[in-house]
Amino acid sequence: MQFEKLKIPDVVLLTPKVFGDERGFFMETFRQSEFEQHCGNYAFVQDNHSLSAHGILRGLHYQLEKPQGKLVRVTRGEVFDVAVDLRQSSPTFGQWVGATLSAENKQMLWVPPGFAHGFYVISDEAEFQYKCTDYYNPGDEYCIRWDDSALAIDWLLVDGKAPQVSEKDEQGSLFIEAKKFS
Known part of the structure; x- marks a missing residue:
């Protein structure tokens, strides 16, 4: 597995070694010891799997009391995946x-606790799977608007068309008003 720190160094892009031939392929998708070495000492407690159609945008989601680190990947289709640093003590606070x-x-992308997370479906549809470091807590979920000009996220929107978002995501907070991590 190759681990690449991105411009926010706590967010890490993982590229597995893929062994393939005419029969198909094999790859190791997770190894705890390597993950700890490159991303930190985290344990995963919940796995999630979603299916979304073309043009769907989910996010930007986070939990404050029980923040979730997420190791995300796509098993069918293609998405543009985004992490926003909400840690006020971080030198990359407010960056994406x-x-x-x-x-x-x-x-795969490692999005540590303290970040808001979202993705936009580029392909006809996409299956999105992720491991979480804490359990989903519906009373502790927050959302920042995907189109907040203060964040200026370049979502790679297909043909520049506005994405389809849920009513909950449409009513997300602006970054300046959102609750953040200390």
Whole structure:
């Protein structure tokens, strides 16, 4: 596995070694010891799997009391995945980083606790899977608007068309008003 720190160094892009031939392929998608060496000492307690259609944008989501670190990947289709640093004590506070994840490139993104997370579906549809370091807590979920001009996220929108978002995400907070981590 190759681990690449992005412009926000706590966010790490993982590229697995893929062994393939005419029969198909094999790859190791997770090894605790290597993950700890490159990303930190975290344990995962919940796995999630979603299916979204083309043009869907989910996010920017986070939990404050029980923050979740997420190791995300796409097993069908392609998404543009984004992490926003909400740690006020961080030198990269308020900055974002993004990566294109797909079934083809098989890359994964480590989004540590203290970040808001979201993704936009570029392909016809995408299956998105992720491991979480804490349990989903519906009473502790927050959302920042995907289109907040203070963040100026370049979502790689297909043909510049506005994405489809849930009502909850449409009502997300602006970054300046959002609750943040200390």
